[in-house]
Amino acid sequence: xxxxxxxxxxxxxxxxxLAYKLDFLSTAIIPAILFLAIKYNLFSVIYQSNSKQxxxxxxLEMMLSYQCWILIFSLLTSSYSERSLAEDIRLGxxxxxxxxxxxxWKFHFASFLAFSILQLVISFFSIIVFALLGMIxxxxxxxxxxxxxSIFVSILWFFLRFALGLIAFWLEETWTFRIILVTLVNLLSxxxxxxxMFPSAIQKILYLTPFPFMTYFPVKIGMGLATNTEIINCFIxxxxxxxxxxxxxNFLWRRGLKLYxxxxx
Amino acid sequence: MIIKTVKLNKNxxxxxxxxxxxxxxxxxxxxxxxxxxxxxxxxLEIQRGEFVGLLGPNGAGKTTLIKMLTGIIAPSSGVAEVLxxxxxxxxxxxxxxxxxxxxxxxxxxxxxPAIDSFxxxxxxxxxxxxxxxxxxxxxxxxxxxxxILNTPIRxxxxxxRMKMELSACLLHNPQVIFLDEPTIGLDVVAQENxxxxxxxxxxESNCTIILTSHYMADITALxxxxxxxxxxxxxxxxxxxxxxxxxxxxxxxxxxxxxAPNQADSIWEKFLPEWEADGLSVELxxxxxxxxxxxxxxxxxxxxxxxxxxxxxxxxxxxILLNKQNALNATK
Numbered sequence: 001x002x003x004x005x006x007x008x009x010x011x012x013x014x015x016x017x018l019a020y021k022l023d024f025l026s027t028a029i030i031p032a033i034l035f036l037a038i039k040y041n042l043f044s045v046i047y048q049s050n051s052k053q054x055x056x057x058x059x060l061e062m063m064l065s066y067q068c069w070i071l072i073f074s075l076l077t078s079s080y081s082e083r084s085l086a087e088d089i090r091l092g093x094x095x096x097x098x099x100x101x102x103x104x105w106k107f108h109f110a111s112f113l114a115f116s117i118l119q120l121v122i123s124f125f126s127i128i129v130f131a132l133l134g135m136i137x138x139x140x141x142x143x144x145x146x147x148x149x150s151i152f153v154s155i156l157w158f159f160l161r162f163a164l165g166l167i168a169f170w171l172e173e174t175w176t177f178r179i180i181l182v183t184l185v186n187l188l189s190x191x192x193x194x195x196x197m198f199p200s201a202i203q204k205i206l207y208l209t210p211f212p213f214m215t216y217f218p219v220k221i222g223m224g225l226a227t228n229t230e231i232i233n234c235f236i237x238x239x240x241x242x243x244x245x246x247x248x249x250n251f252l253w254r255r256g257l258k259l260y261x262x263x264x265x
Numbered sequence: 266m267i268i269k270t271v272k273l274n275k276n277x278x279x280x281x282x283x284x285x286x287x288x289x290x291x292x293x294x295x296x297x298x299x300x301x302x303x304x305x306x307x308x309l310e311i312q313r314g315e316f317v318g319l320l321g322p323n324g325a326g327k328t329t330l331i332k333m334l335t336g337i338i339a340p341s342s343g344v345a346e347v348l349x350x351x352x353x354x355x356x357x358x359x360x361x362x363x364x365x366x367x368x369x370x371x372x373x374x375x376x377x378p379a380i381d382s383f384x385x386x387x388x389x390x391x392x393x394x395x396x397x398x399x400x401x402x403x404x405x406x407x408x409x410x411x412x413i414l415n416t417p418i419r420x421x422x423x424x425x426r427m428k429m430e431l432s433a434c435l436l437h438n439p440q441v442i443f444l445d446e447p448t449i450g451l452d453v454v455a456q457e458n459x460x461x462x463x464x465x466x467x468x469e470s471n472c473t474i475i476l477t478s479h480y481m482a483d484i485t486a487l488x489x490x491x492x493x494x495x496x497x498x499x500x501x502x503x504x505x506x507x508x509x510x511x512x513x514x515x516x517x518x519x520x521x522x523x524x525a526p527n528q529a530d531s532i533w534e535k536f537l538p539e540w541e542a543d544g545l546s547v548e549l550x551x552x553x554x555x556x557x558x559x560x561x562x563x564x565x566x567x568x569x570x571x572x573x574x575x576x577x578x579x580x581x582x583x584x585i586l587l588n589k590q591n592a593l594n595a596t597k
Contacts, residue, residue, distance in 0.1 A: 008388040012374060012381060019376035019417070095337045096372040101360040102389040261277060262337045 005102050006110050013114035029075070029122065036071040039192065040064060056196035062223075063194075068135045069146075069219040070191055075123045076116075076147070077154040077214075084111075085165030086174045089256070092263045105253070112158045139224045145231060146222035152238040153214055159245035166249060169256030190216030210241040266346075267441055267473045268311035268334060273343035275304040275329050275497075303329040305497040307343070311475070313440075316467050318488030318505075319477040320583065326497040327477045331443050334475070335365050347441060361390060364434035368446035372430060373418045379429045380414040383436060390437035397436065404432040408462060424455035431459065435466070444476045448483055460486050481580045493586070509579055516556055517581060518549045520563065521571040532563065537585075550577060 047053060047060035058066065085108060088094045097104040127143075130136040164181060167174045186192055188211035195203055195216045206212050217234040220226040226234070278298040282288060304326045311317055319327040332338045333345055336352035336359065345352055350359040366372075373382040387397040405411045408428040418426060427447060434442065444463070448456040464487055467474050478484055484491065484505070491508045493501035501508060518536075525544035536549035536559075551559055556574070563569070 005388050008385050012377060012385050015377045015381055016374065092370065095332070095335075095365075095367070095370070098337050098355060099335055099360055099363065099365050100386070100389050101357050101391075258339055260338060262332050 006106070006113070009102065009107060009110035010114040010117070013111045014118070017114070017118065032071050032074050032078075035074075036067055039067045039070075043067065056194060058194060058196070065136050065223060066194060066219060068130045069222045070215060072123050072126050072130070072136075073146075073150060073153075073215060073219055073222070074191070075119050075126060076150040077157050085162065086168035089165070089168040089260070090172060090263075092261070094260070095262045108162065109158070112154075116154055136222075137224070142222055142224040146218060149218045149221055149234055149238060152235065152242060153218055156210065156214065156238055156242040156245060159242060159249050163245060163249045163252055166252040166256050169252070169259050185211060185214055188212075189214040190219065210237065213237040213241070266310060267313050267315075267348060268309060268475070269344070269346045270307050270309045270330075270334075271344040273304055273307040273309075273330075273333065273345055274302075274341045275326075275333060275338070276341045277301045277303055303497050304333070304340075307497070307499055309492065309499065309502070311473060313473055314471045315490055316474045316488050317476070317490045317492060318484040319475060319492050319494060320484060321494035325494045327494050328445055329497075330494065331365070331445055331475065331477065335363060335443055336360075361437065362440045363443070364437070364439035364441070365443045366427075366430050366434050366445065366447050368427065368444075368449035371418060371426060373426075373433055375419045376417055378415045378417055379410070379421075379433075382418070382429075383414075383433060386433055386436055392437060400436055400438070401432075404435060407465075408432055408458075424451050424458075427451060427455070427459060428462075431462070438470070438472075440472055442472055442474045444474060444478075446478055447476070448478060448480055456480065456482070463487055481578075481583060485579050495586070505579070509577060509582060511582055511586075514553045515550045515577050516553055516574045517577050518551050518556075518560070518574045519546065519572065520549070520567075520569055521546050523568040523570045526567045532566070550581075 043060065043063045046055070047063070052059070055063070088097075094104055097107055100107075127136070127138070131138050160181065161178075164174055164177050167177060188206055188209070189195075190212060195206060195212050198206065213234050217226060217230055217237075221231055221234065277300070279301050281297045281299050307326075307330065309330075319330065321327050329338070333340050334347055334352055336347075336355040339353045348359060348362055350356055352359065373379060374385070383401060387394075387401075392400070405414060408431065410425070410428055410432060413421060413425055413429075418429065421429065431447065447463075448459050451459065460483060463474070463476075466472075467487075474487075476483065476488060489505060491501065491503065491505055492499060493508070501511060522545050528538070528540055528544065528547075533547065533549065536551050539548040541547070551574075560572075564572075
């Protein structure tokens, strides 16, 4: 019985990750843990004067729990790097994928799935550790909804990063755009502090963008703080932005491929 | 007909950037481009079972032509057909029946053993497991790869890697194979091994192979037909034997002198002499009908120690064409 193409590609990706175990650890896990440690200390200091005070609706305990959920969420969703895609385009390496009977898109989506599955395992482990340490409270329905929305957000991230990678058809370097995107998302999605801390006028503007749905609302769902309307809105927004990003990727791919010169071959 | 192109054209827009910071900023909002014509009005017809050599200097357009025929890049205009398909649309049936080996670029996954790459490709090409195992055993035996199948590609030597690339591209028994500089950078023994393998493989399978190479030995050993590409145009298309006579029916005469003769003597001029640095040896291109008379004159006039004549080798023909591209037009 021949193997499934998707499963075979996922297995190959795992083999590649295993070839660079240290790289996998240093890019996938260590930054997320460091980011949590910094924010954990920062908020502990902010709340130091009065641990009972409430800032933007968050007590110190809630804020620390929020930060732990963010770590889990970022492990679940930031599982694809467009760096290899941009390099493949710039150095003409996509030529091979254009010839194989498994498309370039599928190959990269399978790479994304391979990484996501690994990250999912690590996330479960993190959830258990945080729950045992009493740093997060688990609610079964909230957890299921949180994991479901995480899947959609990771797909949105995949398309956004794929689009960034495709810019390599036009520009030699895409890393500046990557930094801009990651910084914007970190700042405006609630990955550093909850959206509630922004002035209400800015919050209103942010709700028109995909950012709050890329961290803040999913984490609120995980914490059991989101209302039913917020949960529904979050799913609708993430799926809609994912579809838009997919269309944008498709547009870039079609236009870009016409410019592709397969240099270096 | 396996491959057909009609008035095929490819132009590239090359971004132009002046030196300095200010022009670099200027190019951000007002980029300037230069159009480079890579392939121009290219007509080509290749039948099943042909082994065709694409010849030409660097930048002549050989690889661009292969990129268009494999569907990697889109033509600017004209028609390209491979196995009845338009390559750039890359339908599945087309991709399953072609293969490409790029000597300068690895297509296998760098960090994993070759056998993992082969297994993955077998899945992509939907090969029957029995067929795949048989094919893999055949190819690895012929190319002597069995002992290194479990070694990551990045740990292999260039020669071993190229043999792996060839095996990978042949796993699915493609009808058309494009080989772009498959022996580049290899030592002479490795080159010969690959050449022998390709020759036997093509004879046994009757597949169609299009080869580009800078090594004339590859072309002369493998290709019955040659297509010469100069400045994006097809300048010659015919049998290898005809190509060797492209500059007229000439013999290459090598003379060795006891003492250095006068290089300014008018007798040499018409035979395009190439003198050795010591002035004691010269290569002349002598039309075959003048060979007897001219050699007698030279033997009588100069202190010849040794001489030999041979048919103008293909390397020489190419060298002359590359150095002086209008030589070809002059012979037309």
